[in-house]
Amino acid sequence: MQAILDAQQHHQRRLQVITAAVARWKPSLPPSLPPAPTAPVSQPPQPSAQTPAAPVSNQHHHQQQQQQPSSSRSKREAVKAETSVPPTESGPPQFLTLPSQTQPSQIVDDDEENVPLDRYQTAALQAAERGESFFLTGSAGVGKSFVLRRIISRLRKNGKRVAVTASTGCAAVNIRGSTVHSLLKLGLGLDSHRQLKQKASKNVDVRRRLRDLDVLVIDEISMIDSVLFDKIELVCAYGRRVEKELPNKPNMWKRENRERNRERNRERNREKNRERNKERNKEKDRERNRERNKEKDRERNRERNRERNRERNREKDREKSTAAEAEDHDESHVLPFGGLQVIVCGDFFQLPPVSVSDARHQFVKEKFFAFESSAWKRGITNTFCLHDVHRQSDHVFIALLNEIRLGVVSNDTQRVMKACGASRHLPALELTENGNEVHYTKLYPFRRQVHGENSTRLNAIPSQGVRYAAKDSVTVDTGVLNVATVRTMLEAVAGLRTLELKKACRVICLKNLDPDAGIVNGSAGVLIGFTLSSVQRLEQLEEYKFMTQQKVIERRKEMARDGMFPEEQVDLDQKQIAKLFENLPRDEDGFIRLGAHEALFSPIIKFDNGVTMTISEQKWDVYGLDGRVVGQRTQIPLTLGWALSIHKSQGMTLRNVEADVGQCFDYGQVYVALSRATSLERLRLLSFNDSKVMAHHKVLQFYEEMRCARESNPVSDIKEQTEEDEFLVSDSELLALTACDEWWNASSVPNRQMKCL
Numbered sequence: 001m002q003a004i005l006d007a008q009q010h011h012q013r014r015l016q017v018i019t020a021a022v023a024r025w026k027p028s029l030p031p032s033l034p035p036a037p038t039a040p041v042s043q044p045p046q047p048s049a050q051t052p053a054a055p056v057s058n059q060h061h062h063q064q065q066q067q068q069p070s071s072s073r074s075k076r077e078a079v080k081a082e083t084s085v086p087p088t089e090s091g092p093p094q095f096l097t098l099p100s101q102t103q104p105s106q107i108v109d110d111d112e113e114n115v116p117l118d119r120y121q122t123a124a125l126q127a128a129e130r131g132e133s134f135f136l137t138g139s140a141g142v143g144k145s146f147v148l149r150r151i152i153s154r155l156r157k158n159g160k161r162v163a164v165t166a167s168t169g170c171a172a173v174n175i176r177g178s179t180v181h182s183l184l185k186l187g188l189g190l191d192s193h194r195q196l197k198q199k200a201s202k203n204v205d206v207r208r209r210l211r212d213l214d215v216l217v218i219d220e221i222s223m224i225d226s227v228l229f230d231k232i233e234l235v236c237a238y239g240r241r242v243e244k245e246l247p248n249k250p251n252m253w254k255r256e257n258r259e260r261n262r263e264r265n266r267e268r269n270r271e272k273n274r275e276r277n278k279e280r281n282k283e284k285d286r287e288r289n290r291e292r293n294k295e296k297d298r299e300r301n302r303e304r305n306r307e308r309n310r311e312r313n314r315e316k317d318r319e320k321s322t323a324a325e326a327e328d329h330d331e332s333h334v335l336p337f338g339g340l341q342v343i344v345c346g347d348f349f350q351l352p353p354v355s356v357s358d359a360r361h362q363f364v365k366e367k368f369f370a371f372e373s374s375a376w377k378r379g380i381t382n383t384f385c386l387h388d389v390h391r392q393s394d395h396v397f398i399a400l401l402n403e404i405r406l407g408v409v410s411n412d413t414q415r416v417m418k419a420c421g422a423s424r425h426l427p428a429l430e431l432t433e434n435g436n437e438v439h440y441t442k443l444y445p446f447r448r449q450v451h452g453e454n455s456t457r458l459n460a461i462p463s464q465g466v467r468y469a470a471k472d473s474v475t476v477d478t479g480v481l482n483v484a485t486v487r488t489m490l491e492a493v494a495g496l497r498t499l500e501l502k503k504a505c506r507v508i509c510l511k512n513l514d515p516d517a518g519i520v521n522g523s524a525g526v527l528i529g530f531t532l533s534s535v536q537r538l539e540q541l542e543e544y545k546f547m548t549q550q551k552v553i554e555r556r557k558e559m560a561r562d563g564m565f566p567e568e569q570v571d572l573d574q575k576q577i578a579k580l581f582e583n584l585p586r587d588e589d590g591f592i593r594l595g596a597h598e599a600l601f602s603p604i605i606k607f608d609n610g611v612t613m614t615i616s617e618q619k620w621d622v623y624g625l626d627g628r629v630v631g632q633r634t635q636i637p638l639t640l641g642w643a644l645s646i647h648k649s650q651g652m653t654l655r656n657v658e659a660d661v662g663q664c665f666d667y668g669q670v671y672v673a674l675s676r677a678t679s680l681e682r683l684r685l686l687s688f689n690d691s692k693v694m695a696h697h698k699v700l701q702f703y704e705e706m707r708c709a710r711e712s713n714p715v716s717d718i719k720e721q722t723e724e725d726e727f728l729v730s731d732s733e734l735l736a737l738t739a740c741d742e743w744w745n746a747s748s749v750p751n752r753q754m755k756c757l
Ligand SMILES: Nc1ncnc2c1ncn2[C@@H]1O[C@H](COP(=O)(O)OP(=O)(O)OP(=O)(O)O)[C@@H](O)[C@H]1O
Pocket: 054, 055, 056, 057, 058, 059, 060, 061, 115, 116, 117, 118, 121, 138, 139, 140, 141, 142, 143, 144, 145, 146, 147, 347, 390, 391, 650, 651, 652, 653, 675
């Protein structure tokens, strides 16, 4: 509590110092904005003299940063951002950028490897090199994935074998890895612990993969729930177990068996002797007491039987407890994650896990975060928190995001959100380095909204389209799963049932097609044309229309215009092509209709990383509870990419964003959508509803506990802290944490604006 008060006092002191700066920029707020209220949370913080200036964020390109400008352009803009104020003429809001500790003090090389890390990132890198397992966290845009990529490349340079994974395909693209599910062959993650143990011990591929590994990296950990995290740990532990390392289990069993046999023999001998004696006595007394003892004998026999049964039961119990002891002994010798160095990264204030209770895909409302799992408690013992925001440089935007992260919407934030509303004017678009057109990425909470937007954009393209129908096969005998469930699972994990594509449409790849070339699940690009994938099928076409040479040429031109046959791809006889094009089956709306299994056209995609690739159909499998394939879909692994779901966008940096956050339904969803943008100037909100800004109480508590622990041991995450470092938290984070403290202190006060469910 004292620490919180100290932090608040410090913040008050700083606020006094920055009053002058605030006074400088406040009058220049757009006239449409109402006067600023005095809520402390949203005041822009004062730049810290002690914090080293960090380089500008917008200069680096990774695969998701398709909307970043070219390097020279970004450098020009970075310089401009330091010296100028955004234009005001356009009417709608302008946002002043205050000089800040996170603004660029120098222009750095575009090559990510050469970009200097901030002090928090450096501390994490050093810990990784020391072989520590830890949790890397911080708000959106502090460079978690960025430093993770640096850690991975440094560890690999040091000769370590690193598996790079993330909870979702898109997040995996961001760090050039695969999903944790595909690395460990977890399928949908619905197997029981026993099934997983068996699979992990038997699956040679997974065992080999895990045994050859030194480090496991998992990004976007917030979307992995506690049950799945425990399963990941279990598979790692069992997959990496080497027989000779087992705690002498066979010998132990032998010893136990020997002792048990000896005891049994002893017991048997004792029993025999007792029997013999009794028999002798009986013989002696028989004559004398026959009549009298008849009843007694019977009683004694009964007693003997009871005793024997009791002895037998005791024996069984002993056996059971020995087996359990052996098992316990065995388990306790398995190191967390089988001894792997594990680096998990993410921000639990972002999207939480989608909890699925069982194979029937029933959604559970209660959230169980990875930090609640026993694997976390055993394996993740250290935390590194990054504080310098690199994605955004505008302090107003950073403070606003920090509020929203904690579920707070102050009056200031409401004003800014209003100013970013649907009616605002947006700056003009540019071209990316490789010539793909930059566009405003629309972010929606629901998949149907994403689909609607993408369909509208596709319909607006006048050229000829191709429709691909998926080929599904579902096993009738699916065990406990019914066919409908398998179909639902296919819809959830596989490509689209019907995919429509046209030249110049924007697409996203749904499979890891060529990880070495950077074409993985989540890669975005533009369709530049179609090619023929199955030339032989030409001969199978029955209808044949003879065409004049002139007609063929005209048709050919038409087809090239629609992107059907890019010149370099077609070396067929023109008549054949024309014939093919004429005779293809069409839907009523003019789309050429193709079944994926008999696809004649394959789309050619120019991806944003510059790679051009012809995409052919791929297979997705769905497994039953017994591990058998129960469903399969064959389809072109693409989906339209003008609009994205907010879930898919987590981890991305988007230069131009239009977000529809008014109907968000999950914790952290609004925060994720808004924090993808790099500036308020290029952010438009199609809708906003402050009741949808939510932070989960478990997450608030988790971070609060972490902060308390950090304060009681302030050098835990920065080993080389100098005396000048008065605070471990940056100004923006201090504002946010103060808001958090306020909430904790006054959570009983009604009508607060923090939404905490
Ligand atoms: N030390 C740095 N210097 C300059 N730019 C940086 C630095 N660290 C990160 N960045 C830039 O900041 C932006 C955000 O980085 P990154 O995507 O890694 O953030 P993040 O913390 O993973 O965000 P999120 O939680 O939203 O996934 C990127 O454009 C990245 O290039």
